[in-house]
Amino acid sequence: MDLDDTPEQAAYRAQVRSWLDEHKAEAPILAGPGAIEDEDEIVAARRAWQGKLAEGGLAGVTWPKEYGGQGLGPIEQVICNQEISRAKVPGILDAIGVGMLGPTIIAHGSEEQKSRYLGAMLHGDEVWCQLFSEPAAGSDLAAVQTRARQQDDGSWRLTGQKVWTTNAQFASYGLLLARTDADVPKHKGLTMFVVPIDAEGVTVRGLRQISGEAEFNEVFFDDVALDEGAVVGGVGNGWGTGLTTLMFERVTIGLGSEGMGYNSTRFAGAIAADAHARRDPEVRHRLGEIASELLAVRFTGYRTLTALQKGQIPGPEAGLAKVTIVKGAINAGDLIADVLGPDALSEDSEWAYMISFLPGLKSAGGTEEILKNTVGERVLGLPPEPRLDKGIPFSELRSKEGAAV
Amino acid sequence: MNLALSDEQVFLREAARGALSRFKTLEAAREALDGNASALPDLWPTAREAGWPGLLIDEAHGGAGLDAFDAMLVLGECGRVLAGIPLLGHLPATAVLSDAPSAAELMADLATGERRAAYLPAQPPSELDERWSADPASGLKRPPLPTAGAPGEDGRVPVTGSFAFVPDAPGADTLVGVALSDGRPVGIAILADAPGVTIEPVSRYDATRSLGHVALTDAPAVVLDAPEASLAAAWYLAQALIAAESLGSVETALDVSVAYAKERFTFGRAIGSYQAIKHALTEVLRQLENGRSLLYHAGWARTGAPNEFALAASAARSVGGRALDEAARTMISVHGGIGATWEHDAPLYFRRAQLSRRLLGGTGQATDRVAGELIAQAA
Numbered sequence: 001m002d003l004d005d006t007p008e009q010a011a012y013r014a015q016v017r018s019w020l021d022e023h024k025a026e027a028p029i030l031a032g033p034g035a036i037e038d039e040d041e042i043v044a045a046r047r048a049w050q051g052k053l054a055e056g057g058l059a060g061v062t063w064p065k066e067y068g069g070q071g072l073g074p075i076e077q078v079i080c081n082q083e084i085s086r087a088k089v090p091g092i093l094d095a096i097g098v099g100m101l102g103p104t105i106i107a108h109g110s111e112e113q114k115s116r117y118l119g120a121m122l123h124g125d126e127v128w129c130q131l132f133s134e135p136a137a138g139s140d141l142a143a144v145q146t147r148a149r150q151q152d153d154g155s156w157r158l159t160g161q162k163v164w165t166t167n168a169q170f171a172s173y174g175l176l177l178a179r180t181d182a183d184v185p186k187h188k189g190l191t192m193f194v195v196p197i198d199a200e201g202v203t204v205r206g207l208r209q210i211s212g213e214a215e216f217n218e219v220f221f222d223d224v225a226l227d228e229g230a231v232v233g234g235v236g237n238g239w240g241t242g243l244t245t246l247m248f249e250r251v252t253i254g255l256g257s258e259g260m261g262y263n264s265t266r267f268a269g270a271i272a273a274d275a276h277a278r279r280d281p282e283v284r285h286r287l288g289e290i291a292s293e294l295l296a297v298r299f300t301g302y303r304t305l306t307a308l309q310k311g312q313i314p315g316p317e318a319g320l321a322k323v324t325i326v327k328g329a330i331n332a333g334d335l336i337a338d339v340l341g342p343d344a345l346s347e348d349s350e351w352a353y354m355i356s357f358l359p360g361l362k363s364a365g366g367t368e369e370i371l372k373n374t375v376g377e378r379v380l381g382l383p384p385e386p387r388l389d390k391g392i393p394f395s396e397l398r399s400k401e402g403a404a405v
Numbered sequence: 406m407n408l409a410l411s412d413e414q415v416f417l418r419e420a421a422r423g424a425l426s427r428f429k430t431l432e433a434a435r436e437a438l439d440g441n442a443s444a445l446p447d448l449w450p451t452a453r454e455a456g457w458p459g460l461l462i463d464e465a466h467g468g469a470g471l472d473a474f475d476a477m478l479v480l481g482e483c484g485r486v487l488a489g490i491p492l493l494g495h496l497p498a499t500a501v502l503s504d505a506p507s508a509a510e511l512m513a514d515l516a517t518g519e520r521r522a523a524y525l526p527a528q529p530p531s532e533l534d535e536r537w538s539a540d541p542a543s544g545l546k547r548p549p550l551p552t553a554g555a556p557g558e559d560g561r562v563p564v565t566g567s568f569a570f571v572p573d574a575p576g577a578d579t580l581v582g583v584a585l586s587d588g589r590p591v592g593i594a595i596l597a598d599a600p601g602v603t604i605e606p607v608s609r610y611d612a613t614r615s616l617g618h619v620a621l622t623d624a625p626a627v628v629l630d631a632p633e634a635s636l637a638a639a640w641y642l643a644q645a646l647i648a649a650e651s652l653g654s655v656e657t658a659l660d661v662s663v664a665y666a667k668e669r670f671t672f673g674r675a676i677g678s679y680q681a682i683k684h685a686l687t688e689v690l691r692q693l694e695n696g697r698s699l700l701y702h703a704g705w706a707r708t709g710a711p712n713e714f715a716l717a718a719s720a721a722r723s724v725g726g727r728a729l730d731e732a733a734r735t736m737i738s739v740h741g742g743i744g745a746t747w748e749h750d751a752p753l754y755f756r757r758a759q760l761s762r763r764l765l766g767g768t769g770q771a772t773d774r775v776a777g778e779l780i781a782q783a784a
């Protein structure tokens with residue numbers, strides 16, 4: 001057991017650090033004095049910065065070399081993330097594309113798709129979004145209703161709605177899960193597509209949340225035309241292709257959890273700044289409970305990393321770290337607001353934004369309830385809840401649901 | 406970066422599980438609660454045979470030369486079956502003695518377990534309170550440490566004061582701890598049979614846990630030339646060890662509860678299929694996994710990053726203590742009424758949880774220490 005870098009890892013760290021030392025002056029400033037304010041300018045500057053990171057080998061660290069990556073392991077990815085954070089510069093803009101969607105295309109896409117999309121994705125020339133969840137398909141993702149119908153010439157027509165789509169407002173492409181056959185059980189009639197966001201019939205609308213900001217979008221598809229080559233991983237194989245994306249999502253969460261900024265050091269800093277609070281037994285007890293669990297998440301991440309290094313795929317228990325992070329951050333927001341009083345809730349307070357963001361985050365990337373079901377069944381081996389949808393064609397299921405309401 | 410167990414560590418854990426499986430520790434725990442203390446097996450010979458007394462003593466002095474994480478693996482196995490082996494007292498004591506060159510000649514007998522030591526718990530100062538303190542016999546006020554007087558002709562110092570609820574004190578040969586000499590903390594070692602030493606065995610709620618109130622009246626102590634950092638590290642080692650032991654108990658409580666949730670049916674379904682039960686058990690697993698991660702941190706930090714050890718061990722204790730509380734209560738409720746009966750094992754884990762969280766400063770002190778360490782870092 002060892003938490004220190006091996007000589008090879010230390011050499012890699014030094015290499016990343018020296019690149020960052022040389023180039024960090026070129027990074028966009030997103031907070032504090034001199035920060036860019038205009039949304040469009042921020043996106044343009046972050047795309048350009050992602051391009052520089054990619055040229056320097058600091059994006060797509062784990063991607064194979066043939067697709068512009070570094071062909072390195074998860075440990076190097078973590079070292080790279082740590083150094084970017086240490087240099088206080090932004091990371092890549094398109095973490096969803098590079099972290100989850102690109103690897104899905106690498107695993108399931110055609111050679112044509114790989115050469116067309118991956119390079120532009122990696123360099124930030126084309127940003128991607130994930131078009132999976134729908135208003136009536138979240139925890140039960142295989143219930144998606146967005147419908148793709150194949151035409152006589154082999155092309156497709158797409159109609160439906162997606163939701164919770166990060167980055168759609170400036171994305172070039174989306175990876176979309178659609179129903180292509182409603183007459184088979186729901187997991188079987190799904191297909192994955194690449195959808196150009198500027199295609200005719202695509203509408204992106206910001207979805208404002210508790211804070212008033214729109215972190216997500218709704219995306220509507222009205223008879224959008226897609227050519228035959230838009231299918232990723234084969235017709236009817238959408239569920240398996242989507243599971244690959246979700247597996248990379250778990251890896252991304254497992255390795256980057258601290259990057260969300262919900263860590264014990266930050267929260268303790270807010271308490272330490274108040275001379276009375278830092279001596280108050282109740283405040284200290286609440287902080288201690290929150291901080292000890294958040295501290296655990298860092299080492300759970302290292303355990304995940306150890307498993308990845310040994311070639312094992314992180315299991316659903318990595319999802320428990322997300323439960324801990326959200327719980328810890330919610331409790332920390334409550335504690336800090338109790339200490340600071342109403343000022344913590346003022347418009348420009350970092351805590352107000354966090355407090356507003358967290359109730360929704362509890363459901364993001366799988367609701368807490370569905371995560372606990374999955375862990376209970378797959379890790380503890382508890383029997384599943386009885387299901388009423390097994391083996392029933394999707395169209396029949398829908399009419400049953402309709403009749404039940 | 407590598408948090409995997411080595412082959413040797415896997416072997417150590419499996420060997421401990423195998424050795425302890427030869428005893429009916431749970432039955433003995435119940436019988437002892439009924440007043441038959443002699444039912445508790447003497448597990449010290451087993452510990453000696455396995456080399457556990459010398460885990461933290463270097464090889465040159467007859468020990469195994471291993472580190473805190475290895476000791477935590479053994480304590481975890483003890484916790485799984487509620488085995489009462491006096492390692493919680495012995496191991497931190499040997500850690501202090503190992504850092505005192507003058508104690509070298511004691512080490513061989515302590516490493517083989519021929520002689521047994523007990524650690525007198527002394528909580529180091531925090532960023533709020535610059536005093537060292539001992540555990541109180543009752544109430545919240547933490548008493549100051551015993552004081553050491555001027556050395557006599559034989560070089561020994563007379564120590565006067567008391568320590569309450571000292572783990573594994575009854576039957577120990579040597580007591581090792583901290584006293585104040587002119588207001589400064591010094592390491593001390595006292596023979597348990599020396600004049601001025603009384604050890605009153607006490608038993609509270611969990612008969613598997615041997616405790617003693619130690620009173621010292623001008624008891625002759627050898628002053629140890631261990632550095633102050635080593636005296637503080639012993640407290641945190643004890644925190645990490647009781648955390649590991651607690652998490653071992655959580656493992657069993659969870660395993661037994663999950664097995665029952667699979668085989669007990671209501672309304673035509675196994676109860677484990679209901680979300681109410683499934684989520685309660687998953688919550689125990691979440692706390693267990695958090696605790697395990699912190700054991701890795703603490704196990705590594707003791708020698709790998711000593712300035713993080715106070716935080717790491719306190720966090721492990723805080724999470725481990727709370728996890729056992731949750732696991733024991735969940736174990737009882739998942740089993741329904743039967744889980745609260747005398748014949749069931751769940752009450753034994755519940756009793757262990759209740760007592761453990763109040764020893765060695767209690768989980769509350771550890772939780773406060775986590776906050777204190779982070780606040781001090783932020784300043």
